[in-house]
Amino acid sequence: MNKLNIENRRYLGSKTRLIPFIKKVINEECEGITSFADLFAGTGTVGWNFNDSNTEVILNDILFSNYVSYISWFGKEKINKTKIEKYLKKYNDTKTNEDNYFSINFSGTYFSKDNCRKIGFIRENIEQEYLKKNLNKREYSILITSLLYSVDRIANTVGHYDAYRLKGDLNRPLIMENLNIADNKTNDNNSIYSENANELVKKIKADITYIDPPYNSRQYCDAYHLLENIAKWDKPKVFGVAKKMDRSNIKSRYCTQSATLEFEELIKNINSKYILVSYNNMGKKGSPRSQSKIEDEDLIRILSTRGKVKVFEKNFNQFTTGKTKIEKHKERLFLCQVGKKSTKIKVKQKELGLVKSPLNYTGGKYKLLPQLIDKFPKDFNTFIDLFAGGFNVGANIECEDIIYNDSQNEVKRIVKLFQRYNYAKIVGKIDQIIYKYNLSNTILYGYDYYNCMSDSGLGSYNKEKYMKLRNDYNSTSHQSVEKDFLLLTLIIFAFNNQIRFNSKNEYNMPVGKRDFNSSSRRNLKHFAKKIHEKKVSFLNEDFTNIDISKYEKPFVYCDPPYLLGVASYNENHGWNVIKEKELLDYLKKIDDLGIHFALSNVIEHKGKTNDLLKEWVDENHFNIIYIKSNYRNSNYHIKNKDSVTREVLVTNY
DSSP states (O other), X not given: OOEEOTTOSOXXXXXXXXXXXXXXHHHHHOOOOOEEEXXXXXXXXXXXXTOBTTBEEEEEOSOHHHXXXXXXXXXXXXXXXXXXXXXXXXXXXXXXXXXXXXXHHHBTTTBOHHHHHHHHHHXXXXXXXXXXXXXXXXXXXXXXXXXXXXXXXXXXXXXXXXXXXXXXXXXXXXXXXXEOOOTTSOOTTOEEEOSOHHHHTTSOOEEEEEEOXXXXXXXXXXXXXXXXXXXXXXXXXXXXTTTBOOOGGGOOGGGSTTHHHXXXXXXXXXXXXXXXXXXXXXXXXXXXXXXXXXXXXXXXXXHHTTEEEEXXXXXXXXXXXXXXXXXXXXXXXXXXXXXXXXXXXXXXXXXXXXXXXXXXXXXOSGGGHHHHXXXXXXXXXXXXXXXXXXXXXXXXOOSSEEEEEOSOHHHHHHHHHHHHSOHHHHHHHHHHHHXXXXXXXXXXXXXXXXXXXXXXXXXXXXXXHHHHHHXXXXXXXXXXXXXXXXXXXXXXXXXXXXXXXXXXXXXXXXBOSOOSOHHHXXXXXXHHHHHHXXXXXXXXXXXXXXXXXXXXXXXXXXXXXXXXXXXXXXXXXXXXXXXXXXXXXXXXHHHHTTOXXXXXXXXXXXXXXXXXXXXXXXXXXXXXXXXXXXXXXXXXXXXXTTOOEEEEEEEOO
């Protein structure tokens, strides 16, 4: 009789092909490993490759079907191999015409009626033999595991049980095989659990803890409900086309918006010398359900609280549940040496698929995007960026329709340029203006040509030319595309690329140190491409004039001027308590319509508290999410750079 190996089972996210990569990293980077804990062990293949007489293996998975498998492969209870072979022969020879729980519920779906009758009979007999004490726990588990592997081999699916093929082969024969368990493959100190990983880590210890959590919204209990049903054999009521039972008690929070918080709590309580995390680079690629729940920035930030972090990556062809092809997919290993001084690793936003606006606003949200997007709801058709400004947020949102609104019409017109013209056209117009006003062009001539050094910048050379350009822009009274390109060029050459208008609506930022260099061109290119890909509608309205209810399934994001701070673009427009109250009243009306919103704001700054905002949140029972931010360099007139600024995201969902 052929034998089954532990890897002979189809499983989403299986690490079988990555075992050499994982072992290489551990062998080269870790010392003194005598115990290995796998908190989200799945089929157990990773732990199996560290399972020997010298290494204690700790396995855990919330699914009982996986737990039963661990008892079979890793258990230390003695088994009677001859007895197991007799049971397997008996089951393979079984033929029955009697209906049972399994045939009544699953015939004609994943299996034929005959196969369903056989599966139900075998599983019931295994249960009865165990209750009669004819089987010990490990022998019982081996027979169930053999049945699970054999069932999975003939199932009319693509490897999971979210659905079955409508025209598949239901009549493939069910043949159970024994497990290929070597006698010397077990350490007597191995431990097996089926618990919430976050609770388990509080009571176990290992030299290395390996973490391979769910990456996305696809719940494993949904994908493997049928195998879970067979393993537990509680014979629950099933429902729906896929014949699922109630799985609410085994849903993972790592598949929800709480994933980052769960991960943070998990890492905090691990007792190990090393923490090794598997996590792919899906980010926002693939279908929404396949997109990663925890951002790279958060993974590294959280692991860095425990020690030094290194990142290793390997190209990998991702298995998907449909026909989607994921380009440049990588599996990564994040290794934390606990207790060693942390070396800060910066995660580049471009690696997360995010683009940066060429229009720089004080308090702009580009660096906060991973945190914000992770907190946004996932189910909306229209994204309304109510105070869009440079459009860092709206440009990076994936949905059917995006509404850009800003009261500063000049800025709105510039952003609209990126939708109206392609990158080559925009760069061509900017270069024409640079040539006309004799501004620096270090792409062509470098810094030496202008008698300037990179550190000191180009301000001394460009100042006079820049002022000529600024005066020409401000003296042009009528709006036009040509004027819009003048403003865009001004912003590129302005101090910190910032936007500021005086009370006469004249642009009045001073000259900056940089010009239209390679970095600026690259950012502009990516931003322009992103805007071209989206369906964006532009508004120039006071927010109170916008009727949100007319949009299809909207989500409203607000990043208004902050009551506790003065940004350069707002200092002459006077955002005050009256405007703050208008906005809060407006958002309450949106909430009354059942529409989701998220409000970025500062609740504490320079020792002051936005009591108006706090009282409004408390009164309406909205949520406050604290955002990790750093605006210490955004106001050069603050004497105490260490004054606490608490950025928050207020949501009604």
